[in-house]
Amino acid sequence: MAESENIVAETAERIFADLADAQTINSDKNGSWKAPLWQALTESGLPLAWVPEELGGSGASLAEGFSVLSSAGRFAVAVPLAETMLAGWLLAQAKIASPEGEMTVAPASPRDRITLNADGTLSGRARGVPFAKAAKHIAVLADDGKGNALSIALVDAASVRIEAGLGLGGDASDTVTFSKVAPITIKPAPKGFDQTALMLMGGVARSLQIAGALESMLDISVRYSNERVAFEKKISKFQAVQHNLARLAGESAAALAAATSAADAVANSTSFDDAFFLEAASAKIRCSEAAEKGAAIAHQVHGAIGFTIEHILHRYSLRALAWRDDFGSESYWAVELGKLVADRGADELWPLVASR
Amino acid sequence: MTAALRFDPIRLPPECEQLRKEVRKFLADEIAAGTFDPHQPNREDTDAPEFSRRVGERGWLGMTWPKKYGGHERSFLERYVVTEEMRVANAPTRRFFVADRQSGPVLLKYAPEHIKMDILPRICRGEVCFAIGMSEPNSGSDLFAAKTKATRTDGGFLINGTKIWTSSAHIADYMIAIFRTSPPTKENRRHGLTQFLVKMKQPGIQVNPIGQITGQFEFNEVVFTDYFVPDDHMLGEIDGAWKQATSELAYERSGPERFLETYYVLTELVRAVGPKPDTRSAEGIGRLVAQLHTMRRMSVSVAGMLQAGKEPVVEASIVKDIGTIWEQQLPHRVRDLAAFVEENAGNRETLEHQLSFAIKTAPKLTIQGGTTEVLRGIIARGLGLR
Numbered sequence: 001m002a003e004s005e006n007i008v009a010e011t012a013e014r015i016f017a018d019l020a021d022a023q024t025i026n027s028d029k030n031g032s033w034k035a036p037l038w039q040a041l042t043e044s045g046l047p048l049a050w051v052p053e054e055l056g057g058s059g060a061s062l063a064e065g066f067s068v069l070s071s072a073g074r075f076a077v078a079v080p081l082a083e084t085m086l087a088g089w090l091l092a093q094a095k096i097a098s099p100e101g102e103m104t105v106a107p108a109s110p111r112d113r114i115t116l117n118a119d120g121t122l123s124g125r126a127r128g129v130p131f132a133k134a135a136k137h138i139a140v141l142a143d144d145g146k147g148n149a150l151s152i153a154l155v156d157a158a159s160v161r162i163e164a165g166l167g168l169g170g171d172a173s174d175t176v177t178f179s180k181v182a183p184i185t186i187k188p189a190p191k192g193f194d195q196t197a198l199m200l201m202g203g204v205a206r207s208l209q210i211a212g213a214l215e216s217m218l219d220i221s222v223r224y225s226n227e228r229v230a231f232e233k234k235i236s237k238f239q240a241v242q243h244n245l246a247r248l249a250g251e252s253a254a255a256l257a258a259a260t261s262a263a264d265a266v267a268n269s270t271s272f273d274d275a276f277f278l279e280a281a282s283a284k285i286r287c288s289e290a291a292e293k294g295a296a297i298a299h300q301v302h303g304a305i306g307f308t309i310e311h312i313l314h315r316y317s318l319r320a321l322a323w324r325d326d327f328g329s330e331s332y333w334a335v336e337l338g339k340l341v342a343d344r345g346a347d348e349l350w351p352l353v354a355s356r
Numbered sequence: 357m358t359a360a361l362r363f364d365p366i367r368l369p370p371e372c373e374q375l376r377k378e379v380r381k382f383l384a385d386e387i388a389a390g391t392f393d394p395h396q397p398n399r400e401d402t403d404a405p406e407f408s409r410r411v412g413e414r415g416w417l418g419m420t421w422p423k424k425y426g427g428h429e430r431s432f433l434e435r436y437v438v439t440e441e442m443r444v445a446n447a448p449t450r451r452f453f454v455a456d457r458q459s460g461p462v463l464l465k466y467a468p469e470h471i472k473m474d475i476l477p478r479i480c481r482g483e484v485c486f487a488i489g490m491s492e493p494n495s496g497s498d499l500f501a502a503k504t505k506a507t508r509t510d511g512g513f514l515i516n517g518t519k520i521w522t523s524s525a526h527i528a529d530y531m532i533a534i535f536r537t538s539p540p541t542k543e544n545r546r547h548g549l550t551q552f553l554v555k556m557k558q559p560g561i562q563v564n565p566i567g568q569i570t571g572q573f574e575f576n577e578v579v580f581t582d583y584f585v586p587d588d589h590m591l592g593e594i595d596g597a598w599k600q601a602t603s604e605l606a607y608e609r610s611g612p613e614r615f616l617e618t619y620y621v622l623t624e625l626v627r628a629v630g631p632k633p634d635t636r637s638a639e640g641i642g643r644l645v646a647q648l649h650t651m652r653r654m655s656v657s658v659a660g661m662l663q664a665g666k667e668p669v670v671e672a673s674i675v676k677d678i679g680t681i682w683e684q685q686l687p688h689r690v691r692d693l694a695a696f697v698e699e700n701a702g703n704r705e706t707l708e709h710q711l712s713f714a715i716k717t718a719p720k721l722t723i724q725g726g727t728t729e730v731l732r733g734i735i736a737r738g739l740g741l742r
Contacts, residue, residue, distance in 0.1 A: 216358075218739075222359050226740075237741075239733075243732040243736070245736060245739055246735035247677075247732070249738075250674045252360050252361075253361045253671070253674050254650050257650060257654045258646075258650040258653065260365050261650075263365075265365075278645070282649040283650075285642065286647060286650040289643075331639055333646075334638070334641075335639045337641075338633060338637065338638030341645055342629055342633045342641065345631065346623050346624065346626040346627035349622070349623060353645070353649055353652060354440065354652075356367075
């Protein structure tokens with residue numbers, strides 16, 4: 001990890017530790033923690049980390065931004081930081097400057113399409129768009145209706161229809177409808193950039209967040225097992241509990257390995273080739289599987305207390321489970337990866353795996 | 357501070373890719389010459405001494421060891437590439453695998469100089485086969501319950517007792533074994549065992565083959581009766597084997613052999629479903645490939661830690677825990693997915709034959725080299741729970 005990556009990650013970590021403490025947020029019934037957190041993040045240039053300085057951002061590297069997302073996952077951060085980062089990154093692909101304030105990305109699912117009409121307006125519907133209600137602007141990837149001639153657009157959130165929805169973790173997951181919406185700016189996407197590339201980038205972001213949440217689930221589960229006494233001893237002394245926690249450590253490690261490997265691949269990649277696809281799709285698949293297994297174990301270790309709204313465990317467990325759905329679920333990517341592997345043929349599978 | 361373990365995204369350096377090409381070419385030539393059939397995974401019966409020598413000639417044994425002992429002073433990551441390519445090709449590595457992976461490194465660390473000079477170059481030439489003498493009839497996972505005795509005698513020790521489940525003992529030239537030199541103490545039940553180098557094929561050693569459920573006879577019972585071991589064959593500290601055994605584990609538990617043992621069935625499944633799989637097959641294959649890729653990235657990361665001089669015992673335990681469960685389940689998942697493969701798929705017979713063998717192999721994978729339960733105990737200790 002480069003020195004500068006540490007500084008960006010440390011800045012994020014410090015802000016989260018000061019202003020996104022899980023216990024404080026969990027006890028705050030009116031959401032008064034949100035504004036100071038967003039303000040501190042903005043003052044540090046983190047939401048626009050991936051936007052070059054000439055386009056209004058702070059010009060951090062991909063690797064630096066990914067380390068911020070790992071940290072955001074560890075704190076189960078519930079403001080549109082990842083979404084604004086992704087939106088800024090998408091706009092920067094077409095050299096569109098990023099405005100201030102919260103943003104999100106549409107589409108957020110590989111099945112949804114936004115179309116650029118002949119008159120220059122946008123039409124279509126995007127479901128499961130994270131934090132659309134909270135966003136001032138939306139970064140949109142659109143095509144000509146036939147999957148070609150991709151364009152990237154900056155859209156005023158006030159110009160689209162937003163139906164509010166809630167994801168598993170309690171964060172907004174909205175349906176955004178574009179009915180002949182005129183974008184603020186629209187430019188052609190760079191050659192080779194398509195919706196799969198956007199979905200994979202979003203998937204890597206979510207993978208890092210899931211892996212971070214699993215790290216925290218492991219920490220609080222280990223801590224709890226060392227405090228809770230049953231049958232006259234700490235439950236951490238029971239072999240059955242130890243083995244469950246060992247499995248949670250394994251799932252957490254697998255998620256972190258898959259996510260950091262994919263992030264490293266994205267940060268050092270010049271094209272969206274099969275190897276990039278393998279890394280990013282695998283991360284989303286494996287992290288989502290780890291979320292399922294890991295959340296189940298963390299709750300099992302905590303017993304009834306972890307099932308209460310007062311306890312912080314759900315902040316991590318439900319978000320990790322919710323993040324599985326964004327930018328393509330694990331079953332979606334598994335089908336796509338399986339098709340790619342089958343198409344390359346049996347004897348090309350090992351060379352693909354070994355190329356990473 | 358978090359309890360979570362980091363597996364940094366280590367990439368294989370460019371010299372590894374050149375090496376990989378050389379290994380693939382070598383294996384393709386061996387297959388073409390009829391040395392082995394990559395579709396026949398039951399290589400464990402096959403002792404291939406000539407193949408072993410040719411691997412040695414290529415410089416792929418003792419790769420990381422000092423040149424003065426016949427080694428090649430290359431990196432763990434280069435050794436990793438050779439290991440994974442051999443495993444994926446189902447190459448007959450039995451004769452040299454254990455010696456190269458763990459017996460050689462033990463000798464390097466603990467054997468006297470004249471023994472290193474004698475044996476290590478022969479390992480590097482692919483000439484000698486090693487076995488590991490750990491388990492006994494009443495001491496498996498509980499290593500420190502071993503009873504086979506080494507009794508002081510003039511110039512060495514007399515060995516009496518029985519080792520069991522000893523892979524390759526029937527073909528091995530040497531064994532590295534632990535024997536009891538003192539009783540355990542009240543304070544330390546692990547005290548009293550000593551590691552020895554044992555020369556096989558000598559009077560006082562009887563090797564009895566044991567049949568396995570796969571139909572193979574690759575492990576054995578080894579009975580010692582007044583077998584003499586000279587003093588200079590003692591490895592490391594007397595009564596102190598417990599201090600030495602753990603550093604081996606990171607080498608033994610994190611390699612590609614810990615998740616690629618049944619890999620061949622995945623290749624054949626992809627062949628059987630063809631270029632246009634249905635959704636069910638595609639999803640099944642996609643998940644398996646994602647899991648495989650993740651484990652390999654973790655395993656390469658551990659190789660990077662070894663290269664950096666660390667002792668990633670807990671990380672290696674995680675790789676083996678997840679990896680062996682995956683390779684154990686793999687033939688069953690492939691069987692599920694193959695259930696709807698066209699009757700006329702060209703490789704149907706090969707796949708069925710392989711599945712039958714892999715499903716019979718599967719139960720041992722989470723037992724050999726440290727059971728799942730033992731590994732989870734090590735991970736739990738790493739988490740500060742024990």
